[in-house]
Amino acid sequence: MIFDENKGMYFPTEDIVNQANVKEYEKLYKYSIEHREEFWAEQAEYLDWFKKWDKVLDDTDKPFYKWFQGGKINIVHNAIDRHLKTANRNKIAVIWEGENGDVRTFSYHALNREVSKFANVLKSMGVKKGDIVTIYMPQIPEQIFAMLACAKIGAVHSVVYGGFSNEALSERIRDAESRVVVTADGGFRRGKVTDLKGIVNEAVVLCPTVEVVITVKRTGHDVYMENDRDYWYHDLESLPIASPNCETEETDANDMLFLLYTSGSTGKPKGMMHSHGGYSVYTSTTHRMVFDIKPEDRFWCAADPGWITGHSYLLYAPLINGSTIFMYEGAPNHPYPNRWWRMIEKYGINILYTSPTAIRGLMRYGDSWVTRHDLSSLRLLGSVGEPINPEAWRWYYKVVGGEKCPIMDTWWQTETGGFMITPLPIMPLKPGSASKPFFGNEISVVNEQHEEVKAGEEGALVIKNVWPGLASGIYKDPEKFVETYWKKYEKEGWYHPGDSARIDEDGYIWVIGRSDDVIKVSGYRLGTAEIESALVSHPLVVEAGVIPLPHNLKGNAIHAFVILKTGTSPSRELETELKEHVVKMMGPIAKPEEIIFSESLPKTRSGKIMRRVLKARALGQDEGDISTLEE
């Protein structure tokens, strides 16, 4: 790339532009806005449909939009089946490396056999179209086989991130009313075995709907298996019923593909629903255009499939586009901080997509861990999950990408299914800006009066249109969907993402962060209310207020203000105990950085904790408008 010092921008070289899948932004953008439905219909033609749609967008039941209404499709038919009829059949679909050094690879042909076997096992356990299967797994191939197997037979997967505690897992299983849970005896992380099966055992006790738990053997450590409930996958897989042939179900474009729980402003996580049609079109189009996917590419999305990034860009989009995906089980610095770079060199990875937290975490070990490896296979880099600070951007660009790889800083959400704001490889880049709206999207920054703010001013990010990747709703809670995303701009019909941002004179969008009660810790999405209820569930805690404060490595860290029961005195031991209590209730990712014992919390007259005031006080900033403060 070419750095222009005056503009502070990085320009793509001719090579990058010449080979790009999309060579021009403005014209296509204009077309995609003026002819949104035609644009998306054209993109949908890249996929194989059992039956074409009757209507591109059905908006009769706003905001429950239906894309490609009347169409019949299955995402697995596009991600696997159709490749079997082409030269992709013998191409590597998945390369997996375990933290302990195990390596497994699967061609599209082999992937189809594994997924079909898994699908037949699920069927033999009575899983039918529309049933929700909960998957709680380490990052091993069977995790994605299980997801694809559900989709193949028209069942719905609900993947719960393996770092969540038994309490958090059981809450999600109960909401989804899963009858079948898929797990493993554990996985390797930082050289240790994670006891996933033990956590499942504790969780399912609280889930009356669960009848079957299927366990994949990964580590071989001892686990408790209950008669008539627990089955080893390798036992089931060896039965005649688990044949490697399985018909792919014809699903409606708007049939649910998966449910993914995400944190919002209330204590209860929301089950975001995505469906086969629009999601396939949106994820594969964004992936093809933004990551400039070529048939020979080896694509590594380093996210866990337990999060939306893993669903969309580790699994579905790259397989639909016929790429070779790479998947790694463990920690980036195990056994040494060159683990990632060694694997990029070893497998010849062309595109790396990861988070600012991971980049900052690896940056602190210094350049030599990276530069001792030949990373010349890399062509493009990506970032997601939180704003990337320019310092980390430059390190990623210079040391990892060798000053030749454009960085695709992609802004999006669990709800949006795929990239909403992103550069393209042909675009000049500004470190720290996610650049421009993706095709079809009109994105603005507005003030409290819903008017567009001036260039450079901060305001609320809004999306003024709908797109095929948009979630179809919140499971069992349509009102919450309306209230959270559509109420605020009801008159305008805009989508409300809950982020604040500014747009500069060149039209580049700079996302600042969440403006609601969601915290991004190391890129993980957590709800303040969830952490507060975890704290309050401790017998000695009366009230709690949780805020994010800036953290060098994690982006944000959790700081909890806690009011103790009368007669209880604060102590170091109690601080540790409360931190551990949150870990027990939610999982290690939610562990507070600091517990501050307080006598009172700033509240509105109606009793709502004013987290904004807590944050301003902690940072020594102006408290802003405190006219509603009760004290």
Ligand code: WTA
């Ligand atoms: C934040 C993750 C700045 C944002 C895909 C959003 C980002 C939330 C970026 C969604 C980015 C994601 N720059 N902020 N490139 N990408 N975010 O649902 O606050 O886990 O609202 O989806 O992450 O988090 P979620």
